[in-house]
Amino acid sequence: MKNFYTLIKKEVRELMTRQMIFSLVFMILMFGMMGKFVGGIKEEAQKSVSFAIVDLDKTPFSQTVVETLGGEKNVIKENNLEEALNKAKEKDIKALLVIPEGFEKDVEEMRGAKLEVYSILKGLGIGDLSSSGMIKSVINNINEKIATSFVQEAIPGKNPQDIMNPIRTKEFVVVRDRTVRGSPEMIQGLVTSQSVMIPVILMIVIMYSGMMVITSMGMEKENKTLETLLTLPVKRSYIVTGKMVGSALVALIMATVYMIGFRYYMSSFMPSVESTPILKDLGLAMTPLSYFLLGTSLFLAILVALSLSMLLGLFAQDTKSAQTMNMPLVILVMVPFFLLMFKDIRTLSLPLKILVYAIPFSHPIIASRALIFQNYFLVIGGMLYMAIFAGVAMFITIRIFNTDKVLTAKFSFKKRK
């Protein structure tokens, strides 16, 4: 066992180079800066948009509109549009609202009064484009109030809402034997987090750990240290597992840093997913058992990735070819990642379904959704498949390590003569 720890220690020391630590620090800084930057833009966009009003109508009704839109402080006292626009530009105002002459009269006579909105663009950022949207929502509000008062006056004794919106919907969501009032959009947050975050985490961890293992094998061959290592009085199975665990530790450190950074970056513009009452009422909330099973499923997927990487690493002649050897692993992660991000496994065609089920890395993604519906059979089945897959891959790797193929194996694309 001591030899095993010695191998792990060596592996970590070899892979955790100064350059790698530097790139980790750089990654943290980069995500931090990006998060702050994107968050700043969002904050700016959410700030009350600076706008000005020009009241050319000057009637009691236009005054009411001005009040609704924030009062005198927003009013530009100019008597023509051109001057008002120039003043707005000077004051760095993003939108100008013009109440034209005859506005009150048009409203009273139900002729479709018009308010003019001028959006002053200085760039094409999110903050620059959000001004007219905000003003429109205020105008919609005013519209509804005016319409309600008209309907009340015309048909007294009736609820104006029943006349303006004669048909309304009452939505229900049915999951298994439970029916709860609400719309599917209300569980969108959970579904998004499960279908995006889990595959992203999986992809990052698998790619990093796979890359580390293959690179480690490539380095052994490039630096010509493998032969010495293989003649030491240590079991070959320890060399294989030591490499896997050592590389996985380094990969986990890298993936954790990456994920924290990614999460920070995402949280700067995405709302956090919290358990809403509808999820609890539908029995869709993740239980401690669900989290345990999901964790085990992710762990098994990593184990599969490590054992597959060791196999692929056998063919790496140096660190350069190690990058190419990682490709099959990347493809195996990408296929279920993209297929299952947009479609549910049940909606795929039979050949695609077989393909997705056959790829071991599909199972944590499938599990993340199946667990919401407490479909444990599918989850445990996937876990068993991954355990068998990892076991077989490790068995083959150790068998190869016990032969001279570990030194002689290589891919050759040249035609044999």
Next chain:
Amino acid sequence: MDKVIEVKDLVKDYGNIHAVRGISFQVNKGEIFGLIGPNAAGKTTTLRIISTLLQMTSGEIKVFGYNVAKEPDEVRKYISYLPEEAGAYKNLSGKVYLEFMADFFSDNLEEKKEIVERGMRIANLGERIKDKVSTYSKGMTRRLLLARALMVDPKLAILDEPTSGLDVVNSHQIREMIKNFSKKGTTILLSSHNMLEVEFLCDRISLIDEGIIVENGSPQELKEKYKANNIEEVFMEVVR
């Protein structure tokens, strides 16, 4: 005399290439035995098979009585192999590299410390032993690797071209070191194409050419047999 290595009818093919074609030899305890021959004669292949790295096509090899093909884990407990083109872990310092290797040979802290100190003496790199291997010259790396192979006082040291690529001074130091180690009781099997080195170091030699052992004996016996001034002349005479 105790036999440390017994090689019988060893054959190794790489596909259609016959690297070793049925060679046999024995190495006795405490001697320095040399496998001598030109490039691609089959020396390295033979040493790699004895070191449990390669599998033989046919034949039998025993090291300290253990069958190399069937009991490789046992064989590895007795040997220390220095490959011709070996390297060390570049991100480790020379000292940490020796400590890493010593870990596999002893559980006792004191003993491990002794092994590492012996290694540092053999490597003779001074303060540079604390520097990363990536900053070493070829000669320094080779000395570190030889130190790694000998510091554990192996029962059998298998050295493939031990002075390969070294300058005259470094080569001389390493030859002296090997000779001294043999006096302490370590059996040494080495390969070389440097005939002068072989004459200086080896108690007995086997001349190998195109995968076949063409002559056996001590350097002195062979020189007398072929009335030659040195082993180079013997070799030329034998392969003519």
